[in-house]
Amino acid sequence: SRLPDGDARDGGNLLERLRSQGTVRLGIAGEIPFGYIGKDGKFTGEAPEIAKVVFGRLGVGDVQPVPTEFASLIPGLRSQQFDVVSAGMYINPERCRQVIFSDPDYRMKDAFIVAKGNPKKLHRYEDIVRTGAKLASGTAYAEIGYAVNAGVKESDIAVLPDQLAGLLAVEQGRVDAFAGTTVTVHNVVKQTGSRRAEATEPFQPMVDGKPDIGAGGFAFRPEDTRLRDAFNRELHRLKKSGELLRIVRPFGFTEAEMTDLTAEELCRK
Amino acid sequence: MTPGLWEHWLLPGIWITVQLTVYGALFAGVVAFALGLARTSRLRIVRFLAACYVEIFRGTSALVLMFWLFFVMPLAFRIALLPMWAAVLALGLTYGAYGSEIVRGAIGAVAPAQREAAVALSFTPWQRLRRVVLPQAVPEMIPPFTNLLIELLKATSLVSAVSVADITFAAQLSRLATGESLQIYGIVLVLYFVLAFLLTRLMRLLERRAKASLGQLPPPRTPLTRRLSATREARRATDLTAPGGAR
Amino acid sequence: MTWDWSVAWDFLPQLLDGLLITLEATALGSVLSFTLGLVWAAALRSPTRLVRWPVAGVVEFVRNTPLLVQLFFFYYVLPDWGLQFSALATGVIALGLHYSTYTAEVYRAGIDAVPHGQWEAAVALSMSRPRTWFAVILPQAIRRVVPALGNYVIAMLKDSPLLALIGVVDMLQEARAEGASSFQYIEPYTMVGIAFIVIAYPASLLLRALERRLGH
Amino acid sequence: MDTDTANPRPRPEATKAGEGELIRFDRVTKSFGGTRVLDELCFSVAPGRKVTLIGPSGSGKTTILRLLMTLVRPDTGSITVDGDSLTHETRGGRLVPAGEKHVREVRKKIGMVFQQFNLFPNMRVLRNITEAPVHVLGLSPDEAEERARELLDLVGLGDKCDAYPSQLSGGQQQRVAIARALAMRPRVLLLDEVTSALDPELVAGVLDLLRDIAHGTDITMLCVTHEMGFARDISDEVMMFDSGRVIEAGPPDKIFTDPDHERTREFLSAVL
Amino acid sequence: MDTDTANPRPRPEATKAGEGELIRFDRVTKSFGGTRVLDELCFSVAPGRKVTLIGPSGSGKTTILRLLMTLVRPDTGSITVDGDSLTHETRGGRLVPAGEKHVREVRKKIGMVFQQFNLFPNMRVLRNITEAPVHVLGLSPDEAEERARELLDLVGLGDKCDAYPSQLSGGQQQRVAIARALAMRPRVLLLDEVTSALDPELVAGVLDLLRDIAHGTDITMLCVTHEMGFARDISDEVMMFDSGRVIEAGPPDKIFTDPDHERTREFLSAVL
Numbered sequence A: 001s002r003l004p005d006g007d008a009r010d011g012g013n014l015l016e017r018l019r020s021q022g023t024v025r026l027g028i029a030g031e032i033p034f035g036y037i038g039k040d041g042k043f044t045g046e047a048p049e050i051a052k053v054v055f056g057r058l059g060v061g062d063v064q065p066v067p068t069e070f071a072s073l074i075p076g077l078r079s080q081q082f083d084v085v086s087a088g089m090y091i092n093p094e095r096c097r098q099v100i101f102s103d104p105d106y107r108m109k110d111a112f113i114v115a116k117g118n119p120k121k122l123h124r125y126e127d128i129v130r131t132g133a134k135l136a137s138g139t140a141y142a143e144i145g146y147a148v149n150a151g152v153k154e155s156d157i158a159v160l161p162d163q164l165a166g167l168l169a170v171e172q173g174r175v176d177a178f179a180g181t182t183v184t185v186h187n188v189v190k191q192t193g194s195r196r197a198e199a200t201e202p203f204q205p206m207v208d209g210k211p212d213i214g215a216g217g218f219a220f221r222p223e224d225t226r227l228r229d230a231f232n233r234e235l236h237r238l239k240k241s242g243e244l245l246r247i248v249r250p251f252g253f254t255e256a257e258m259t260d261l262t263a264e265e266l267c268r269k
Numbered sequence B: 001m002t003p004g005l006w007e008h009w010l011l012p013g014i015w016i017t018v019q020l021t022v023y024g025a026l027f028a029g030v031v032a033f034a035l036g037l038a039r040t041s042r043l044r045i046v047r048f049l050a051a052c053y054v055e056i057f058r059g060t061s062a063l064v065l066m067f068w069l070f071f072v073m074p075l076a077f078r079i080a081l082l083p084m085w086a087a088v089l090a091l092g093l094t095y096g097a098y099g100s101e102i103v104r105g106a107i108g109a110v111a112p113a114q115r116e117a118a119v120a121l122s123f124t125p126w127q128r129l130r131r132v133v134l135p136q137a138v139p140e141m142i143p144p145f146t147n148l149l150i151e152l153l154k155a156t157s158l159v160s161a162v163s164v165a166d167i168t169f170a171a172q173l174s175r176l177a178t179g180e181s182l183q184i185y186g187i188v189l190v191l192y193f194v195l196a197f198l199l200t201r202l203m204r205l206l207e208r209r210a211k212a213s214l215g216q217l218p219p220p221r222t223p224l225t226r227r228l229s230a231t232r233e234a235r236r237a238t239d240l241t242a243p244g245g246a247r
Numbered sequence C: 001m002t003w004d005w006s007v008a009w010d011f012l013p014q015l016l017d018g019l020l021i022t023l024e025a026t027a028l029g030s031v032l033s034f035t036l037g038l039v040w041a042a043a044l045r046s047p048t049r050l051v052r053w054p055v056a057g058v059v060e061f062v063r064n065t066p067l068l069v070q071l072f073f074f075y076y077v078l079p080d081w082g083l084q085f086s087a088l089a090t091g092v093i094a095l096g097l098h099y100s101t102y103t104a105e106v107y108r109a110g111i112d113a114v115p116h117g118q119w120e121a122a123v124a125l126s127m128s129r130p131r132t133w134f135a136v137i138l139p140q141a142i143r144r145v146v147p148a149l150g151n152y153v154i155a156m157l158k159d160s161p162l163l164a165l166i167g168v169v170d171m172l173q174e175a176r177a178e179g180a181s182s183f184q185y186i187e188p189y190t191m192v193g194i195a196f197i198v199i200a201y202p203a204s205l206l207l208r209a210l211e212r213r214l215g216h
Numbered sequence D, E: 001m002d003t004d005t006a007n008p009r010p011r012p013e014a015t016k017a018g019e020g021e022l023i024r025f026d027r028v029t030k031s032f033g034g035t036r037v038l039d040e041l042c043f044s045v046a047p048g049r050k051v052t053l054i055g056p057s058g059s060g061k062t063t064i065l066r067l068l069m070t071l072v073r074p075d076t077g078s079i080t081v082d083g084d085s086l087t088h089e090t091r092g093g094r095l096v097p098a099g100e101k102h103v104r105e106v107r108k109k110i111g112m113v114f115q116q117f118n119l120f121p122n123m124r125v126l127r128n129i130t131e132a133p134v135h136v137l138g139l140s141p142d143e144a145e146e147r148a149r150e151l152l153d154l155v156g157l158g159d160k161c162d163a164y165p166s167q168l169s170g171g172q173q174q175r176v177a178i179a180r181a182l183a184m185r186p187r188v189l190l191l192d193e194v195t196s197a198l199d200p201e202l203v204a205g206v207l208d209l210l211r212d213i214a215h216g217t218d219i220t221m222l223c224v225t226h227e228m229g230f231a232r233d234i235s236d237e238v239m240m241f242d243s244g245r246v247i248e249a250g251p252p253d254k255i256f257t258d259p260d261h262e263r264t265r266e267f268l269s270a271v272l
């Protein structure tokens, strides 16, 4: 099908179309805890659960998951394979040039998966550089950028398909550390009950000496500003009422992950 | 592998794989015949263009083509295909190129005397092709096409890379959900094997009917392993599965 | 279509890095598949069914199931069995194993094409079985199968991008990484596609020439 | 490659003066890759005549039939059948090389039976015969089938309608091929060594059939054969070829008993 | 399929009484898919004798040579060469079917030359000859090469050491094949119609060579041939086969001039 041309100046009528269809397609990336398919075959995760509530309140009763690779989320959104990226995607300036974001629904620090006992004492990216340890991360993960910024050579970073592969790689000693967001890393270690690997304490990644706050939100096509704004309104209400934390707590999120940052600030960084 | 994963992903995935195979095969068949006939055309330029197409699509990797259709097409031409159709397109274009070699070979193998007999009966060139040449060439194409079809079935797994929820994609999701790699991939490999087996049997039936339509005896029964790998002579003859040859 | 030469230019070094890996995977995969294929071909000629049947079964199974799934299987399952390989090594193993089922067929045809009299002559000279294989039969069979094997090398080259899906940084993976980080898709993917044609086409021309020379 | 003037030679006419001509070859030359197979060949055949072409192997007999059937095109010269040129047509008042469509029209007047039968293996006997009448002449299937059954009765294979060619003996196949050619109601029937691919015991049946056709119809026949007895029996006229030229032509009694040319005598003594 | 008792027949011995036996066939039977090719065949050959096997096509001559060369195994009966059984061996005091290793040992005493030469096309002439002596007999490469060069000189091909078989004529290839067989210093040389794949003008050279070998060495020869002059010339003994049995055996002069059996007479009158 032919793609509609970029700037729909009126902010798009997607919300109306979704209401009349009664269903919205969410792009998810199979990443625990943000958005994934559970053991029961149903999809769940922090972001989809929020999206269910928000879209429910916006009058769209049904949400339909479209699992894809993390790297395919933005192209998939732009080519209309789904309407919203609901994968806890970090908001950063490059991405802001491709899509528009809701305000973030969480903020998060990074953590490593390391061998049990953390023999190389890896706690932040600088430790990787210092010890020359082998680092891995996921395809298109923001952590790659942080590591490179801290001085790790990009070509030295092993890019793995997902966190489970990362855990295995660490357990087998193929790499010394796998970098991901705190909750992802902690979850996979907990979920698999790994006896050979553990997750490090969360740490704040730095960019050019300043803390770079990782915060994720929902992404929309650039022309769908009206939908994004409506989404933001409901999201803020959830935040204010504390409902948000209640929705995401089962996925390992805590007070520490709540944030009042705006997408605008994060896009400007 | 939980019942939920079966119900929501693996079973629909099988259906998607079957659809991809069927649509891909139909599209590839159309491409193969169009190109194969073009390559026997009297016009040099038609032959040349068809040969170019075949070299290009046999030369490139199906997976790369799939990524290209999926990522580049929407940006370059502002045309976004549903992933499913992008996949069918990639499979059809690639395997059509291989298939055209089979079509060309089989048409070339029809005895020239048959064309002459058709000329002597004043058939038009189209009637000659339609009524005399193709009915004799098609049965010859079936064994190599069976091999190609199996290759196509296997290639459908590539679509999982562009997020089409086929068997392989379902396996990926299930692995993420349960972490049971051995069990899941084992099941999936067996599933593909069973599909390949069924396809081979189906083509075998077709082959028997086609041979019967030439008034020949049905091919002798062969042991199971032979049957699955389809006729080896055909494989050698068309060099089909050697992708620069065989596929 | 907007083609940005500067993007293409910037991607070139990565493309070449990836190309190296692609070629490495193809070369190693070829070596493995040529050797394993020979093993299968020999096993399939074994006088005992106990060897022939299981090998035939495995070969059929591997041949009729997708390389991609086999790749995942090895990548995620082998470590569970305590076998640890790098992604590239895993990829080479899967590629080599998969294609060995094709090369086995090629060898079989090549061996069958050696005239029966050669076996008899070897018996008449009291040569041992291994010596017969290595000094008489294989040298004659190999000559006939070179073009067909070459075709499979090209096929492997074209299948090597699958390794990107288990994280091997070949050409395709370079393009994916580029797309994921810079959102530039047109140039990297197009360049990778062209790279394959540019390598595969001359290679197949070369093979055809070789085929003609060995063909007599 | 000599020219006409450099090498005068007899130009026997296959027709008696005053009779109409159905087939006419006029200075037809045909070369294959440098060797001239037919050399400014001229001859004509009157309607209804049965003409036998004899001559040593390679003398160009098959080539003449293939030229008439437009399976090959002459290099120079013209061929006309029933007044229509096979090589040229007038379009818009000008004489231009014949197009496919024109050729096909003329071709309908000619039927051919091949040495190797060339039945269509994918069709049953009946359809082998009805296929062209239905799709080329536009007969209704019923009509075509009726005619086909008559012809099959004629060739003595009324009971083989539903067999595939591969289920028939060579002799039976050849008789089907003759029926197939006749089903198009051609004005000319070309027969190229129709018995030489047959086992000896099957030859007689086919020759008998052709004899019946020759004597019982007014179809014009051009027949290449090595069966001299048969040639003598059915022909009105025998043409002796050598090196792409007609070196002698005349009634069979004359040719077979008292040929004018030494070459003919030699040839006949070798084959008889 | 008649039985022995139902059909008594002569059992000629190829050896004179009292002489040693090098080859012995004892009630050897061999069938291929239901048809009995050899039927309880008995004969023996003394060392150094040159024996020619003659008989109509299909009578089992080749099969005898192939049995001796262990290319096929007999169904029943036993074959001994130089006292060693080809079919059985004693292991741990018991007679058991011969194992591969035992067979290979006995086989070393026998050389064979095939109708189709069967040279190894991937090896040069010299290596064709040295390959087996080096890797089977364990000769040093130098020694093997020296012997090979001598043999090549003997067969008149001293200058072809470095040629590939495909560069030689059929006659030359066959002479290399003979040298290759001799290089193993066999006690028995089997020759199966070694000239029948050759162009007529090449036959003489090969036969001359064999004649020299027959007269100049004490090697035992079993020779299947249709060249009766040659057979008469080299043989000490001729065995006439029919339907898998020796129907007559004796010195060539006797067999060729005054055979006892009608069947032999017939056969000879057909081939001479």
Ligand SMILES: Nc1ncnc2c1ncn2[C@@H]1O[C@H](COP(=O)(O)OP(=O)(O)OP(=O)(O)O)[C@@H](O)[C@H]1O
Pocket (backbone or CB within 6 Å): D032, D033, D037, D055, D056, D057, D058, D059, D060, D061, D062, D063, D064
């Ligand atoms: N398609 C062709 N290509 C090349 N040479 C041809 C072709 N057709 C015929 N010729 C040559 O033309 C010459 C005449 O052939 P033609 O078949 O007409 O002879 P013929 O008289 O029918 O002989 P025969 O009795 O052997 O059938 C032969 O030398 C033949 O080799």
Ligand SMILES: Nc1ncnc2c1ncn2[C@@H]1O[C@H](COP(=O)(O)OP(=O)(O)OP(=O)(O)O)[C@@H](O)[C@H]1O
Pocket (backbone or CB within 6 Å): E032, E033, E037, E055, E056, E057, E058, E059, E060, E061, E062, E063, E064
């Ligand atoms: N491997 C085999 N399989 C089946 N039948 C065989 C085989 N070898 C020989 N025969 C049959 O055994 C019979 C004797 O064959 P053999 O080759 O010994 O005859 P021969 O005397 O050498 O004849 P010729 O003079 O034609 O070489 C023939 O009928 C042949 O068809």
Ligand SMILES: [Mg+2]
Pocket (backbone or CB within 6 Å): D061, D062, D063, D192, D193
């Ligand atoms: Mg002819």
Ligand SMILES: [Mg+2]
Pocket (backbone or CB within 6 Å): E061, E062, E063, E192, E193
């Ligand atoms: Mg023989």
